[in-house]
Every structure is written in C-alpha cells, then in structure tokens.
Amino acid sequence: MNIYYSEIQEKIMSSELDILDVFNRFIGGTFDRKGFCKCPFHGEKTPSFKLFRNNKSFYCFGCGTGGNIINLVSKALNISYFEAMKRLDEDYSLGLFEKSIKTDMRRSKEAVETARKQLKHEQLQIKRRNNYFKLIDYFKELREMPLNQAVSHDLTFVERLLDKWLLYGNEPFDGIPENFNADALICALKSKFINEEVENGERN
Ligand SMILES: [Zn+2]
Incomplete structure (x- = not known):
C-alpha cells in the first residue's frame, strides 16, 4: 500500500465515522444486550458477530472474520479495499480523495523540484x-x-x-x-x- 492509500486509510480510521452506523447502512442487523449480532458472513443461529466502536473494527467469534471499518464495507459489498475507502468517502462526504490527490500532486511536484535543484x-x-x-x-x-x-x-x-x-x-x-x-x-x-x-x- 503506497503513501496515498495509507494516508486515506489513516484519515478514515481517525474520522468521526461510527462502525455501527456503517454496519446499519451497508448490512443491517439486530444486536443483543451483549452487543452480538448474527454474522452476515456465515450462517449461524447464535449471534457471535461483534462490532468494536472504539477502534472501528469487527470480529466474528464463529467464523473468525474480522477487520476494520474498511474491511467491513469491502466484504459487505464485495468490493476491493480501495473501492471500499472510496465508497465511504463518497457516502459520508469525507472529501478525502479530492484533498489527498491534490496533496499528493503538490508533494510530487515539490519532490521533483527539490531533486532538480x-x-x-x-x-x-x-x-x-x-x-x-x-x-x-x-x-x-x-x-x-x-x-x-x-x-x-x-x-x-x-x-x-x-x-x-x-x-x-x-x-x-x-x-x-x-x-x-x-x-x-x-x-x-x-x-x-x-x-x-x-x-x-x-x-x-
Ligand atoms: Zn461469522
């Protein structure tokens, strides 16, 4: 993953995004009093899927599927990690890509100029x-x-x-x-x- 990707990932992870909100938007489900929900990624009778809102991650104690908020969107929509970042950026109007591309271009220009000098x-x-x-x-x-x-x-x-x-x-x-x-x-x-x-x- 290059700097550009990891920068956007970092911004998503440190944003105000709530993984519960994202879960409800793209998947949806009912959580019990202990915070477990039936896993959307494998068939089960007893809920073993959990969201960790403090660090924007999820984990299923049944099938072992887990990851961060981007992985969740990627898995839910069956799209790549990068596409999931773009999707979150668009749906929540985070404006990360536009800014990052500009920043990226400015930085490359500066790097070229410094190297030239x-x-x-x-x-x-x-x-x-x-x-x-x-x-x-x-x-x-x-x-x-x-x-x-x-x-x-x-x-x-x-x-x-x-x-x-x-x-x-x-x-x-x-x-x-x-x-x-x-x-x-x-x-x-x-x-x-x-x-x-x-x-x-x-x-x-
Ligand atoms: Zn599962």
Missing part, C-alpha cells in the same frame, strides 16, 4: 571543482615557463582566480560566473603565447 547544485559543484583543478594545472604550467611579462600577467591573473575560489569555495560569487569555463580561458591565455612565438619566429 539538488542535481543542479551537484553538477555546478563538479563543474567548479573541474575548473579549479584545470586552473591549478595551468598555474603549475605557467610556473615552469621562462618568466616574461605575459607569463607574469597570467600568473597573477590565475593566482587571483584561485584565491577567490579558495575564499568562496563552491558557492556562486562575484567575478566568476556560473558558466565559467576554465578550458576556454586557458585556451585564450595560451593563444597569446602561441601568437608571440609566431611573431618571434619561434614556430615554423
């Missing part, structure tokens, strides 16, 4: 972490290079970016947009060196 957050963290490691690699690469103005500029630039990263962790912060792409940046920074090399005739 969580996934987005995790993806963003992975992206930022990858960017961070790429920047570190590039920083190491720069430090291996012979120092000139361009290398020095990039070293300072990348170092500042890394500082920001360490300062703000994985949270979004000013200066580094959500869609920051370390590959693109590094590629742009590197192209400068390649151009310089070409200009200096170091490449052929």
Whole structure:
C-alpha cells in the first residue's frame, strides 16, 4: 500500500465515522444486550458477530472474520479495499480523495523540484571543482615557463582566480560566473603565447 492509500486509510480510521452506523447502512442487523449480532458472513443461529466502536473494527467469534471499518464495507459489498475507502468517502462526504490527490500532486511536484535543484547544485559543484583543478594545472604550467611579462600577467591573473575560489569555495560569487569555463580561458591565455612565438619566429 503506497503513501496515498495509507494516508486515506489513516484519515478514515481517525474520522468521526461510527462502525455501527456503517454496519446499519451497508448490512443491517439486530444486536443483543451483549452487543452480538448474527454474522452476515456465515450462517449461524447464535449471534457471535461483534462490532468494536472504539477502534472501528469487527470480529466474528464463529467464523473468525474480522477487520476494520474498511474491511467491513469491502466484504459487505464485495468490493476491493480501495473501492471500499472510496465508497465511504463518497457516502459520508469525507472529501478525502479530492484533498489527498491534490496533496499528493503538490508533494510530487515539490519532490521533483527539490531533486532538480539538488542535481543542479551537484553538477555546478563538479563543474567548479573541474575548473579549479584545470586552473591549478595551468598555474603549475605557467610556473615552469621562462618568466616574461605575459607569463607574469597570467600568473597573477590565475593566482587571483584561485584565491577567490579558495575564499568562496563552491558557492556562486562575484567575478566568476556560473558558466565559467576554465578550458576556454586557458585556451585564450595560451593563444597569446602561441601568437608571440609566431611573431618571434619561434614556430615554423
Ligand atoms: Zn461469522
């Protein structure tokens, strides 16, 4: 039984419904002074069927049939447990199904939304972490290079970016947009060196 069913069941069990009233509506019978009635579910001469109004249940000491108020309707009308809940809801205007369906839909929407946000957050963290490691690699690469103005500029630039990263962790912060792409940046920074090399005739 899923949450939806069990919620409705709980609401029926904790409602003001009286099992005697339900019994009289769907089955009907005469109870003796001790509260016994002839069992509607098996033939008998001596009444051994009893209702327990305090917990909305019934039991037959003759045939052993028993259950709660929903089981009673289910057995009496020969319908499923779920159909019995619907029947009680309709006949007694409990309004449980309408509300539950709405609640259920709202909850699923909320769950989907939460999962979507969580996934987005995790993806963003992975992206930022990858960017961070790429920047570190590039920083190491720069430090291996012979120092000139361009290398020095990039070293300072990348170092500042890394500082920001360490300062703000994985949270979004000013200066580094959500869609920051370390590959693109590094590629742009590197192209400068390649151009310089070409200009200096170091490449052929
Ligand atoms: Zn019985």
